[in-house]
Amino acid sequence: MSHWIITPILLPTLMGAFIVMSVRHQVALQRVFSLVGLSLLLINAIGLFVYALGDDIWVYELGAWPAPFGIVLVLDQLSATMVLLTSFLAMAVMLYAIGSDWDKKGKHFHALYQFQLMGVLGAFLTGDAFNMFVFFEILLIASYGLMTYGGGARRLQAGTQYVVYNLLGSTLFLFALGTLYTVTGTLNMADMAVRVAEIAPENAALLRVAVVMLLMVYAVKAAILPLQFWLPESYAAAPAPVGALFAIMTKVGVYAIIRMYTLAFPQDAPALIGTYDVWLMPVIVGSLVIGMVGILGANSLSRLAAFAAMGSVGTLLIAVASFTVESTGAAIYYMVHSTLAAAALFLVVDMVQSRRPQWQDAIREDRPMPQNGLVSACFFAVAIAMAGLPPLSGFLGKLLILKATAGAWWLWAAILISSVIAIMGFARAGSLVFWKGNGLPESDEPAFEHPKQPLAFVGFGVLMAGIVALTVLAGPMHSFATETAEQIYDRDSYIAAVFEVKEYATVDSHGAEPAGDHGEAATDSHGATEGGH
Amino acid sequence: MSVEFLVASAIGVLTAAGIYLILRLRTFPVILGTSFLSYAVNVFLFTTGRLAVGAPPILDKYAENPVYTDPLPQALVLTAIVISFGMTAVVLMIALSAYLSGGHDKIDMQDETESEERA
Numbered sequence: 069m070s071h072w073i074i075t076p077i078l079l080p081t082l083m084g085a086f087i088v089m090s091v092r093h094q095v096a097l098q099r100v101f102s103l104v105g106l107s108l109l110l111i112n113a114i115g116l117f118v119y120a121l122g123d124d125i126w127v128y129e130l131g132a133w134p135a136p137f138g139i140v141l142v143l144d145q146l147s148a149t150m151v152l153l154t155s156f157l158a159m160a161v162m163l164y165a166i167g168s169d170w171d172k173k174g175k176h177f178h179a180l181y182q183f184q185l186m187g188v189l190g191a192f193l194t195g196d197a198f199n200m201f202v203f204f205e206i207l208l209i210a211s212y213g214l215m216t217y218g219g220g221a222r223r224l225q226a227g228t229q230y231v232v233y234n235l236l237g238s239t240l241f242l243f244a245l246g247t248l249y250t251v252t253g254t255l256n257m258a259d260m261a262v263r264v265a266e267i268a269p270e271n272a273a274l275l276r277v278a279v280v281m282l283l284m285v286y287a288v289k290a291a292i293l294p295l296q297f298w299l300p301e302s303y304a305a306a307p308a309p310v311g312a313l314f315a316i317m318t319k320v321g322v323y324a325i326i327r328m329y330t331l332a333f334p335q336d337a338p339a340l341i342g343t344y345d346v347w348l349m350p351v352i353v354g355s356l357v358i359g360m361v362g363i364l365g366a367n368s369l370s371r372l373a374a375f376a377a378m379g380s381v382g383t384l385l386i387a388v389a390s391f392t393v394e395s396t397g398a399a400i401y402y403m404v405h406s407t408l409a410a411a412a413l414f415l416v417v418d419m420v421q422s423r424r425p426q427w428q429d430a431i432r433e434d435r436p437m438p439q440n441g442l443v444s445a446c447f448f449a450v451a452i453a454m455a456g457l458p459p460l461s462g463f464l465g466k467l468l469i470l471k472a473t474a475g476a477w478w479l480w481a482a483i484l485i486s487s488v489i490a491i492m493g494f495a496r497a498g499s500l501v502f503w504k505g506n507g508l509p510e511s512d513e514p515a516f517e518h519p520k521q522p523l524a525f526v527g528f529g530v531l532m533a534g535i536v537a538l539t540v541l542a543g544p545m546h547s548f549a550t551e552t553a554e555q556i557y558d559r560d561s562y563i564a565a566v567f568e569v570k571e572y573a574t575v576d577s578h579g580a581e582p583a584g585d586h587g588e589a590a591t592d593s594h595g596a597t598e599g600g601h
Numbered sequence: 602m603s604v605e606f607l608v609a610s611a612i613g614v615l616t617a618a619g620i621y622l623i624l625r626l627r628t629f630p631v632i633l634g635t636s637f638l639s640y641a642v643n644v645f646l647f648t649t650g651r652l653a654v655g656a657p658p659i660l661d662k663y664a665e666n667p668v669y670t671d672p673l674p675q676a677l678v679l680t681a682i683v684i685s686f687g688m689t690a691v692v693l694m695i696a697l698s699a700y701l702s703g704g705h706d707k708i709d710m711q712d713e714t715e716s717e718e719r720a
Contacts, residue, residue, distance in 0.1 A: 239639055
């Protein structure tokens with residue numbers, strides 16, 4: 069029995085605690101331990117991913133308590149993909165944060181970063197609905213610290229809004245879980261899937277209320293209309309490396325929707341017909357349109373990045389909410405792309421912000437910034453990825469989504485028209501910020517000096533290399549994504565894997581004892597029953 | 602009927618008060634509102650194992666007519682209380698520092714004035 073499935077959660081926990089306890093005054097040591105921790109995490113995640121390629125579902129019972137009584141961790145292809153994606157993203161963003169000295173601008177950046185990873189990875193690995201709530205809270209409480217990292221009035225005010233909004237989301241999450249427990253009597257996802265399928269008709273109404281409440285919670289996380297108001301301001305005000313790491317946070321909501329609404333609450337379950345399939349797609353299209361129009365209307369690059377993140381989640385959710393094998397496969401491919409691209413975009417925004425002392429990231433012309441050519445090339449590349457233009461993987465992802473939703477003309481119209489608007493938005497922002505400045509008359513002020521920060525560009529380059537790899541290996545990646553989708557819709561094998569009785573190797577002298585105890589207890593209760601008679 | 606009515610109306614009143622308060626303009630009432638909502642959800646979680654009066658949360662196999670209350674919601678509510686307590690402390694600290702650095706405790710962002718200041 070190997071324990072490597074729980075190390076992605078334990079490693080950041082221990083590393084975060086160690087950093088905050090022992091090396092909190094030495095930034096150099098924090099960087100070393102942080103990078104070591106992230107490297108180990110990445111190796112661990114690759115190992116888990118290779119295991120998951122074998123189509124086995126790995127179920128780990130915490131404390132050897134069998135499901136559904138104990139909490140289980142479940143590693144299937146979907147969660148292995150998400151764990152690998154998170155580790156890769158965390159590594160690249162950390163390189164940027166170190167290279168741009170963001171981690172020196174406040175306290176405890178590295179510790180909060182590790183705790184954030186603990187929450188995100190836990191949410192991807194758990195197979196228990198209440199445990200998912202707990203991991204959501206962990207990732208949220210770390211994100212509150214990261215969101216307001218570095219201080220400043222605007223960031224703290226946006227942080228207050230963000231915290232209050234998410235507290236309400238957490239309260240709703242608890243209401244939903246409580247109602248689900250009342251109706252189904254379980255919190256284990258696989259067990260819930262079994263119980264929902266055979267729900268009594270008198271409980272169906274209560275179940276539908278709970279299912280919709282839970283969907284609202286995930287909609288808050290994924291920023292779906294009309295619960296998206298927190299996102300633009302929070303992401304724009306957050307420190308850029310944090311904004312880049314938060315690219316995975318909206319995906320936590322998307323992951324939870326894929327997991328729960330294919331496994332436990334499929335839209336064709338008898339009790340759930342017409343519950344959310346009617347209205348989910350229109351609101352997703354609404355949030356896609358808001359995100360893409362926001363790109364064109366944004367007055368600063370950080371807001372542009374926030375709206376772009378929202379728009380790409382909208383595109384992604386169109387594929388998710390179609391709930392077919394083909395569309396879910398497309399969604400998984402696009403999810404990897406959209407996470408990497410959104411993170412890279414936030415990093416470019418920070419490069420611009422720190423190189424323009426007067427206007428920062430406002431979308432208007434200014435004198436050319438230091439390293440103007442290099443930064444604008446980065447922006448150009450990431451804009452192509454984000455808008456979904458060839459040759460990068462955004463184009464392929466959108467193509468797969470279009471292919472999976474063939475026949476729904478209004479979805480095609482929404483995706484294609486909003487993409488055009490996004491391209492216009494990126495073109496407008498890029499030409500104003502990077503191009504127009506070259507024509508301005510020379511001023512007498514001395515040129516603004518800015519360190520070259522090669523490591524920051526390496527962090528950005530790692531993300532872009534991920535996107536390029538996703539493009540070059542599109543064939544194998546897409547067939548893997550389709551295989552993952554097939555595994556997701558094979559609900560019976562997931563449920564069977566969770567309930568499979570596991571053998572634990574025990575030391576002989578102890579191994580005999582529980583069996584003896586059990587036998588005794590059985591005789592006892594038998595005796596008691598007879599006594600009762 | 603009486604216990605159910607009491608508990609249900611308590612949850613309802615707490616939720617209503619919480620929702621009224623979170624719609625206020627300033628941070629202090631909003632934080633009070635989130636506290637009220639978390640009280641409401643804690644009481645609600647208690648009831649999710651159905652209400653049983655005077656029953657222990659363990660099975661007594663020697664009892665004539667075993668009555669027990671579901672222990673799981675109690676464990677859940679304990680987790681929820683600890684989390685909401687910590688969260689309230691965090692939101693208080695963030696709201697306080699936002700007030701101290703921003704000079705006002707309004708919950709909404711002052712977008713226009715800020716972009717004018719920039720210009």
